[in-house]
Amino acid sequence: MKRFVMKGNICYSNENRELCIVENGYTVCENGICVGVFEELPECYQTFPCYDYTDKLIIPGFADLHVHAPQYSFRGLGMDLELLDWLNTHTFVEEAKYQDLAYAEKAYDIFAEDMQKSATTRACVFGTIHNEATLLLMEKLENAGIKGFVGKVNMDRNSPDYLCEVSPEKAAEDTEKWIQEAEKFENIKPILTPRFIPTCSDELMEKLSALQKKYDLPMQSHLSENFGEIQWVQELCPDTAFYGEAYDKYGMFGNGCPTIMAHCVHSTEEEIQLMKKNQVFIAHCPESNTNLSSGVAPVRKYLELGMKIGLGSDVAAGSSLSMFKAMAMAIQCSKLRWRLADQELAPLKVEEVFYLATRGGGEFFGKVGAFEKGYEFDAVVLDDSNLRHPQELGVKERLERMIYLADDRNVIAKFVNGNGFLRDKDGIKRTFFGGNQ
Amino acid sequence: MKRFVMKGNICYSNENRELCIVENGYTVCENGICVGVFEELPECYQTFPCYDYTDKLIIPGFADLHVHAPQYSFRGLGMDLELLDWLNTHTFVEEAKYQDLAYAEKAYDIFAEDMQKSATTRACVFGTIHNEATLLLMEKLENAGIKGFVGKVNMDRNSPDYLCEVSPEKAAEDTEKWIQEAEKFENIKPILTPRFIPTCSDELMEKLSALQKKYDLPMQSHLSENFGEIQWVQELCPDTAFYGEAYDKYGMFGNGCPTIMAHCVHSTEEEIQLMKKNQVFIAHCPESNTNLSSGVAPVRKYLELGMKIGLGSDVAAGSSLSMFKAMAMAIQCSKLRWRLADQELAPLKVEEVFYLATRGGGEFFGKVGAFEKGYEFDAVVLDDSNLRHPQELGVKERLERMIYLADDRNVIAKFVNGNGFLRDKDGIKRTFFGGNQ
Incomplete structure (x- = not known):
């Protein structure tokens, strides 16, 4: 059973092509499928393992x-x-x-x-x-x-x-x-x-x-x-x-x-x-x-x-x-x-x-490309800290910057239908794992 | 006295905007000024210290x-x-x-x-x-x-x-x-x-x-x-x-x-x-x-x-x-x-x-932007080995790829008017040095 929680700045598009952002919110994967996005984690998911990407950007793959x-x-x-x-x-x-x-x-x-x-x-x-x-x-x-x-x-x-x-x-x-x-x-x-x-x-x-x-x-x-x-x-x-x-x-x-x-x-x-x-x-x-x-x-x-x-x-x-x-x-x-x-x-x-x-x-x-209930759980975690800036930036601005400036260095984790890859400590190689550990 | 030799695949433009390439050739810097590009290193420069970038690309800054x-x-x-x-x-x-x-x-x-x-x-x-x-x-x-x-x-x-x-x-x-x-x-x-x-x-x-x-x-x-x-x-x-x-x-x-x-x-x-x-x-x-x-x-x-x-x-x-x-x-x-x-x-x-x-x-x-006699010695060394390929590529092709694909990771050394920067072993920070050591 692949079931886990991810925490971070969650960004995805709704069906009207509007950007939905939940800052340091939660999304939950069960059996490779997204359960939804939450500002506060519902009690029923609090026993799931949590990948804590606080302050990082989490986007659909x-x-x-x-x-x-x-x-x-x-x-x-x-x-x-x-x-x-x-x-x-x-x-x-x-x-x-x-x-x-x-x-x-x-x-x-x-x-x-x-x-x-x-x-x-x-x-x-x-x-x-x-x-x-x-x-x-x-x-x-x-x-x-x-x-x-x-x-x-x-x-x-x-x-x-x-x-x-x-x-x-x-x-x-x-x-x-x-x-x-x-x-x-x-x-x-x-x-x-x-x-x-x-x-x-x-x-x-x-x-x-x-x-x-x-x-x-x-x-x-x-x-x-x-x-x-x-x-x-x-x-x-x-x-x-x-x-x-x-x-x-x-x-x-x-x-x-x-x-x-x-x-x-x-x-x-x-x-x-x-x-x-x-x-x-x-x-x-x-x-x-x-x-x-x-x-x-x-x-x-x-x-x-x-x-x-x-x-x-x-x-x-x-x-x-x-x-x-x-x-x-x-x-x-x-x-x-x-x-x-x-x-x-x-x-x-x-x-x-x-x-x-x-x-x-x-x-x-199929149902792919958004953090909505019933969608296959595809997620990419972006660390944009190498793109330094002197001022405060909101999550939407950080996402916008990524479009112009991101490369593979910014991708630190990736989940496909609930299966994950994490960047190793050396920053280059990746390990593959099921989402259930 | 900044005097040194650089060895590698030297690429620059002549005044007719044609690409000049000397494969694993030499360029020489004296007092911050380029002495020229050579297929074989003339005897008079053989006592100069040599930065050996064999097989790398060397371009003007x-x-x-x-x-x-x-x-x-x-x-x-x-x-x-x-x-x-x-x-x-x-x-x-x-x-x-x-x-x-x-x-x-x-x-x-x-x-x-x-x-x-x-x-x-x-x-x-x-x-x-x-x-x-x-x-x-x-x-x-x-x-x-x-x-x-x-x-x-x-x-x-x-x-x-x-x-x-x-x-x-x-x-x-x-x-x-x-x-x-x-x-x-x-x-x-x-x-x-x-x-x-x-x-x-x-x-x-x-x-x-x-x-x-x-x-x-x-x-x-x-x-x-x-x-x-x-x-x-x-x-x-x-x-x-x-x-x-x-x-x-x-x-x-x-x-x-x-x-x-x-x-x-x-x-x-x-x-x-x-x-x-x-x-x-x-x-x-x-x-x-x-x-x-x-x-x-x-x-x-x-x-x-x-x-x-x-x-x-x-x-x-x-x-x-x-x-x-x-x-x-x-x-x-x-x-x-x-x-x-x-x-x-x-x-x-x-x-x-x-x-x-x-x-x-x-x-x-001034006289900047080419490896010609009398030009200020500005050079950038590119390591393109992270952009892997299954076939042989010529130097011109490798330079062409850099235009579309290079980022700061590919820049491993840089010389400005004969003064140099080298990428540290950790691949990120640089040290500054005069060209005379």
């Missing part, structure tokens, strides 16, 4: 809705190209290396360890086309205590010979085998991952759709990121009115198939309406959309329409796994969008990006 | 051309406003506190320590209107080993009562007293700092101009940052054709008076031509211009025109002292400017922002 694990090796490199050239020049070349399990082992060790050190508790992760490497990635993320989804990537056309599935049949066969082998993982689940329409033949999409129904799987892909990409999809799928329809015609665009579409920078009105109707999740990836000169998604519009939306780091078009950085850049990009292009949509605010990184993205994983 | 020391206390806070509201709501309130020397002591200790930990070796710093606090700031930066300029701020109109010089006469008298008292510092020199035209009366500008001539001082201020500000200046100075003229008519706009103008986001053609003619330095502050929704300066245009230009962190409209972040954001903002507003100006490249942060800004301080 972040959800990273879009990240490419094999690309972590070249984070911060080669970003002077737009999407399609970037894929051919840097990305496909690197992803091909994961055919070699020894290489994958080395690379995914680094990725999983850095994910563990981060403030992210949930993630939707792209692997490569390789079954073995993708299973290895799932294992490492499971061992790192992360919960979420990992996808073996599908691509069978318009891809270099060295990174292309040989036929739709073989692709579907490999994918089904991978799905079955992935059943052994408890916290990391498979997600169908057609790379994007340009690299997936009609036949492949049909077969993935069949697998989706057979195994009741979620799916993730890319949508309306870049003008060149959008035009290419239009040429490849002349029978569709907009990009999203090329997924929808295979039943892989929400509407019962839990779906994440990364980017949606240049979605048309029709596409937006279909996403809304089908409850497609949008992974907003501001750093990636900046680094590849794609543009800035109209996030305020998506929020106003009540669409499902969270944030993605999109490593390695994004340079960092940090969701703090994703939040800061979501604000910053929305300001430049407002200033340079469209004064109809006001810039995003701190409360809104915090909502996106926690509750907004968390919803893809 | 960064020049931060624009930073407000008193605002460091609220870095990362309160950035949901545009410039003029931000000044009134957050900035002036905080700066007024520096009347209290005990507060200034606490705040400037933090600022100077963090500057010391950073990769910045040269800076042009705004203080507040207060003489004593500004002298304290100069002392702390001098003790931190930084070289550069600090300005007591002048503002005598359109400012709140609690942060306003009482008359042009008193302002000039205080400023002259401060200039004289500041003579005692060796490495931190005074710079005239009229805040910006809206807060400086004609009489004050006249008096500052007289002081500029009497003491032969450089000057720093703000220019064409925000539309509201520009319009206000036009209203205040109806006799000027453009903002810069309001400085120029007092002889305080380059042309013999070494001048830094921060921002220049919305400079007109006439203003640009006058800056070019007068060799005014532009401090490009991409994060600040983003956070306050000001816009993005046309940096490529300034580079193509051969103008003087470097980077500024502009804390606290910028959230961080990190010039790595300033470089990354200079690239990123130039991409969004290209995508959203103006495809005439191509995005900035890694080589170009590295030039801006080192040699471009360094030029304001």
